[in-house]
Amino acid sequence: MARILIQGGVVLPMTSRSAIGRGDVYVEDGIIAGIFPGSAPERLFGPDLQVIDARNKAVLPGLVNAHTHAAMTLFRSYADDLPLMRWLNEKIWPAEANLTGDDVYWGTQLAAAEMLKSGTTVFADMYFFMDRVAEAVAESGMRGHLSRGMISVAGEANGNKGLRESEALFSDWNKGADGRIRVWLGPHAPYTCNPDYLKKVMALADRLGTGLHIHLAETRTEVENITKQYGQSPIRLMDSIGLFERPVLAAHCVHLSEVEEEILAAKKVAVAHNPESNMKLASGIAPVESLRRRQVVIGLGTDGASSNNNLDLIEEMRQAALLQKVNLFDPTAMPAYAVLEMATIGGARALGWDDAIGSLEAGKRADIIVVNMDQPHLCPDFDPVAHLVYSARGSDVETVLVDGQVLVRDGKLVRMNEKRIMEEARARAIRLTTPQA
Structure with missing residues (x-):
């Protein structure tokens, strides 16, 4: 059973206007099992716990x-x-x-x-x-x-x-x-x-x-x-x-x-x-x-x-x-x-999918992103929501989870072969858009 703790980030659950401030999000077997203002209880820790450091980062739904x-x-x-x-x-x-x-x-x-x-x-x-x-x-x-x-x-x-x-x-x-x-x-x-x-x-x-x-x-x-x-x-x-x-x-x-x-x-x-x-x-x-x-x-x-x-x-x-x-x-x-x-x-x-995704709530699927806010274009940190909408870039996304599976780590794809995909796409795009003799 996969256990992940996203630790120390500014959590934006999208259930109300306010962030909960520094907090931890605990994921167990693909489900958000808990959101903890401050720190998660020590009982959750153990040798099989994967910890994602979210200090100076925003944590929000995918x-x-x-x-x-x-x-x-x-x-x-x-x-x-x-x-x-x-x-x-x-x-x-x-x-x-x-x-x-x-x-x-x-x-x-x-x-x-x-x-x-x-x-x-x-x-x-x-x-x-x-x-x-x-x-x-x-x-x-x-x-x-x-x-x-x-x-x-x-x-x-x-x-x-x-x-x-x-x-x-x-x-x-x-x-x-x-x-x-x-x-x-x-x-x-x-x-x-x-x-x-x-x-x-x-x-x-x-x-x-x-x-x-x-x-x-x-x-x-x-x-x-x-x-x-x-x-x-x-x-x-x-x-x-x-x-x-x-x-x-x-x-x-x-x-x-x-x-x-x-x-x-x-x-x-x-x-x-x-x-x-x-x-x-x-x-x-x-x-x-x-x-x-x-x-x-x-x-x-x-x-x-x-x-x-x-x-x-x-x-x-x-x-x-x-x-x-x-x-x-x-x-x-x-x-x-x-x-x-x-x-x-x-x-x-x-999409009719709000029963399972779209907000960070216990019991919902763990579709979560972590955005690095510790950057010049996101400084000073008055309002994380305003920063995400007015100042952030897609390249600021550092970690992405879907169903509790890490698909992007440190800004890099985990399971997809990016180079192979781009090579295939380039060749096929040329064929599709070249006039036929």
């Missing part, structure tokens, strides 16, 4: 990336400075047509390495060849909230294939990797999935007892086109067909009316906010502060590395805070603790 397309690391910096639909139609979708399962496996390995080293312990992913994504997640030691991307506009056969493969993914991998993988369904968006197809997806979700991960109201063009086609905005359309009557993780939600914000709140739709991707693609600024006031559950996501261009959720926190402040001309908007909540317990709630 970060939750609430929306990404992990294997799109293979397209990082391939198609920059383009509007969304040109980016998709002219660059991304043609390159994705050449993807193989092996490509997706190695792209996901690269994403997992990057996310772990910057403190992310779980990610919500929507892509293709999701069985290979699940394999990569299982091998990395991370958690994965996985959805096979589903599209109906490419034809009935393609839509039905998405339904079959999603059901198979659920059967093969839901609660797999010792419970570290959960499977939802992933209808891509209203502009790629018509209402009749979405009703089939909803029926499958109900039969399986799972939720839906979907892109909604990401761009002004999307809202205009959907409204023209169906007489309703994307949010109203999804509400009218009953999509929100089950757990839904809605990525983006940038263009919303006040009534639509109220719909999301009333139907308990969780929103995955992706500020850097929204800025880079000039999609707009999501009304996150307004949604937060309406008590909408909000998680923080990076989107794919091809539209960000990194998966550093610590950097994403800073941008999320600053973007709302400047947009609202209000320096009090999106305070640091609210942003840290989005990246931890908020993200866990958005």
